[in-house]
Amino acid sequence: MEVCPCSTPRFAVQVVRSRWFMVFACLLIMSASGATYIFSIYSKDIKTTLGYNQQTLNTLSFFKDLGANVWILSGLINEVTPPWVVLIIGSVMNLFVYLMIYLAITCRIVAPKVWMMCLYMFIGSNSQSFANTGVIVTCVKNFLESRGIVIGLLKGFLGLSGVIFTQLYLAIYGNDSKSLVLLIAWLPAVVSIVFVNTVCIMPYTSSQARNTKLFYDFLYISIGLAVFLLIMTIVQKFAEFSHSAYAIGAFVLTLILFLPLVVVIKEEVKTLIQTNKLFETPPTITIEEPSTIPNPLPTPSPSPSPKPKPNSSSKLTSCITNMFKPPAMGDDYSILQALVSIDMMILFFATICGVGGTLTVIDNLGQIGQSLRYPAKSINTFVSLISIWNYAGRVTAGYVSEIVLTKYKFPRPLALTLVLVLSCVGHLLIAFGVPQSLYLVTVIIGFTFGAQWPLLFAIISELFGLKYYSTLSDMYWRAML
Secondary structure: OOOOHHHOHHHHHHHHOOHHHHHHHHHHHHHOOOHHHHHHHHHHHHHHHOOOOHHHHHHHHHHHHHHHHOOHHHHHHHHHOOHHHHHHHHHHHHHHHHHHHHHHHOOOOOOOOHHHHHHHHHHHHHHHHHHHHHHHHHHHHHOHHHHHHHHHHHHHHHHHHHHHHHHHHHHHHOOOHHHHHHHHHHHHHHHHHHOOOOOOOOOOOHHHHOOOHHHHHHHHHHHHHHHHHHHHHHHHHHOOOOHHHHHHHHHHHHHHHOHHHHHHHHHHHHHHHHHHHHHHOOOOOOOOOOOOOOOOOOOOOOOOOOOOOOOHHHHHHHHHHHHOOOOOOOOOOOHHHHHOOHHHHHHHHHHHHHHHHHHHHHHOHHHHHHHOOOOHHHHHHHHHHHHHHHHHHHHHHHHHHHHHHHHHOOOHHHHHHHHHHHHHHHHHHHHOOOOOOHHHHHHHHHHHHHHHHHHHHHHHHHHHOOOOHHHHHHHHHHHHO
C-alpha cells in the first residue's frame, strides 16, 4: 500500500520550514500583540483597586503610549542577534510585567507605588515592540519584492488584535476585566515562544519571489475576520450574550485565525507535487572532453605596500564627511546618513502632522462625541469600530500601494500625501461641527490612521535600504515622540 507523501513526517517538516508557514506564524504573533489598544477596558480596575484618580490614570496611559512607541532597544538588539532572541526577550518582559499588574489589581501583592506602576506600563507596552520589530523586519527581508503587501497585512492583523483580545477574554473569563490582564500576560508570550524558531531569514529563488497569490488568500481571510469581528461587536452592543454564546464566537474566531494554515499546507502540497514530477523526469547528462591546452601558471602579484593606519582624528573627520555624502537613493544608508537626510526630515514632519493628528482625534473621540451631544451608546460604538477602520486602512494601503507601484509606477510618498489630504477632511468635519458627521469622521480618521503605517514602513526601506532597516525604523518612531 503506497503512503501519500503529504502524510509523512518529512512533509510536515517541509511545511514548518517554509516561508509561508513563517507568514502564518507572524500573523498569529501580531494578532496577540495589541494589548495597548484595550487599556481602557481594564484601566477602571486599576483606578478603583489601587485608589488612583483620573490624573494618575492619565499618567499611566502616557507611559503606556511612551513604551509602545519607543522601539530603539528592540531595533538595536535585532541588528546584532537573530529574530528569536528579540521574540524571547519581549515574551519574558510581557509575561513578568502584566503578571505583576494582575497580582496588584487582584490584591495578591502589596499595592505598588505609582512610579512602579508607570514603569510596569512602560515595559509592558514596550515588550510588544519586540514582537513587532522581530516580525516586521524579518518578513520585509524575506519578501522584499512585496514589502508593501507584507507590512499592510501584518499591521492589519495588529489593528484587529484589540478586538480579538476582547472576544477571547469574554469567552475564557466572562465579563471579568481583571482577568483580561492575565490573558494579556500569558497569551502573547505563549504565541511568541511557540513560533520562536519559525521567524527567521530564509533564502528564496526569483520564481518564489514573484509568487504573491498567497498574500491575496491571506487578505480574503483577514477581510472575513474583520467582518466577523464587526458583526460580533455590533450585535453585542444590542443583545445580551451568555457565556456559551461568547465561547462559540471565540471558537469561530480561532478557526478563522488558523485558516491561513490551510492555505500554507495547500501551497506546500503543490510544491511537493511539482518536485516529485521533476524527479520522475530523467536528467540528461552531457560529457565534455577535457581540454588539451595546459593552463598557464599564475603570475605572482606584487606585494602591496603597507598602508599607514589612520589616527582617531582622521577617522572622526572621515565619519563626519561620509555622513553628509549619502549613497544613491535606495542603497544602504548608514544610520547617521539616514538621520541627517532631507528625506527623513520630510517623513518626520509628515508623521507629526498625519499620525499625530489622527491619533489625537482617536484618543479624544469620546470627549468629541459628548461635546457634539451624541448618546453614550453611539460613542462606545464609534470607539469599538475604530479598530475595524484602522485594519481597513492598513490592509488597503499595503496592497493598493504595491499594486499601483508595480503596474503604474505610482510612488508610495505620493500615496502617503493622498492619505494625509483625506485625513484633513475628517479634521475639517470636526472643526466645523457638521451635524451627524461623527459617523463619517470615525471612518475617515480610523482608515487614514491605519493607512499611514504600512506606507511609512515601506518608504523607509525603499529610501534607506535594508542594512540598518531595523534600527532606522525604530529610531524614526522614537524621534516622532
